[in-house]
Amino acid sequence: MASSSLVPALKRPVSETLAMLQFARTVLAALVRSISARRFPLNETVVQTWYAIRVCTLPALAVSIPFGIILALQVGVLAQEVGAVAFTGAGNTLAVVRQASPIITALMLAGVAGSAICADLGSRKIREEIDAMEVMGLSVLERLVVPRTIAIIVVSVCLNGIVMFFTIMTTLSISVVLQDLPPGSYLASVTTLAQLSDLWLSLAKAAVFAIICAMVASYKGLNVAMGPTGVGEAVTSSVVTNFILLFAANFVISQVHTTFAGGPIG
Numbered sequence: 422m423a424s425s426s427l428v429p430a431l432k433r434p435v436s437e438t439l440a441m442l443q444f445a446r447t448v449l450a451a452l453v454r455s456i457s458a459r460r461f462p463l464n465e466t467v468v469q470t471w472y473a474i475r476v477c478t479l480p481a482l483a484v485s486i487p488f489g490i491i492l493a494l495q496v497g498v499l500a501q502e503v504g505a506v507a508f509t510g511a512g513n514t515l516a517v518v519r520q521a522s523p524i525i526t527a528l529m530l531a532g533v534a535g536s537a538i539c540a541d542l543g544s545r546k547i548r549e550e551i552d553a554m555e556v557m558g559l560s561v562l563e564r565l566v567v568p569r570t571i572a573i574i575v576v577s578v579c580l581n582g583i584v585m586f587f588t589i590m591t592t593l594s595i596s597v598v599l600q601d602l603p604p605g606s607y608l609a610s611v612t613t614l615a616q617l618s619d620l621w622l623s624l625a626k627a628a629v630f631a632i633i634c635a636m637v638a639s640y641k642g643l644n645v646a647m648g649p650t651g652v653g654e655a656v657t658s659s660v661v662t663n664f665i666l667l668f669a670a671n672f673v674i675s676q677v678h679t680t681f682a683g684g685p686i687g
Contacts, residue, residue: 434499453570454560454564464574473530474576482527485587489592493600497509517589543642566635618682622682633663
């Protein structure tokens with residue numbers, strides 16, 4: 422009896438994931454079509470990019486600073502216990518570049534920009550604006566989804582660098598002020614573990630997370646149930662789904678990178 426009730430519960434997430442993958446394929450096709458036909462919505466992309474920058478930058482910095490404090494304290498204590506104080510800067514920087522900055526960026530995009538995209542598209546759906554665009558022969562994906570997806574990708578990559586810088590500066594300040602580490606030796610130890618490939622990994626993670634965030638938010642927004650309650654439920658579902666998929670994607674990318682490139686931290 423329990424197994425029979427478990428099958429429908431597992432079937433729905435799987436079918437929804439497959440539907441999102443199909444939706445992502447159609448969005449990619451719409452992007453290629455809009456570029457080839459020279460009707461890419463550049464103005465809308467710029468507007469959406471500026472909006473995402475305005476709503477995501479300050480929350481991301483507000484999270485990155487306390488995260489950097491916690492990371493510096495934990496790594497500093499561990500380094501002192503194992504007698505590896507000279508590698509404190511390398512450990513902090515590697516953790517920030519590979520894991521902290523893309524994760525913080527992804528969570529801010531999913532919680533702020535993603536929810537805004539879902540609410541916007543969902544509101545258009547219940548007001549029948551989406552249906553009106555389709556009746557007029559306008560591509561909803563080209564006019565609404567594609568510019569938001571490109572904007573989220575651009576903002577994610579740029580915001581990842583900003584978060585990375587502020588988090589590293591926070592770990593440096595905490596290590597120097599509270600743990601009495603020389604700033605010169607702290608910065609000199611960074612190159613012992615961190616490499617240029619770690620930066621490319623971080624940027625690649627940010628771009629992948631942005632695509633996931635945009636696809637989930639757009640899919641949920643365009644498939645809301647009628648009424649304001651449906652929009653609220655879609656936004657909540659979008660944020661929760663994004664969080665789950667982002668952490669799963671981070672685990673997979675980290676393990677694949679560790680398998681093929683190696684390194685002390687995935």
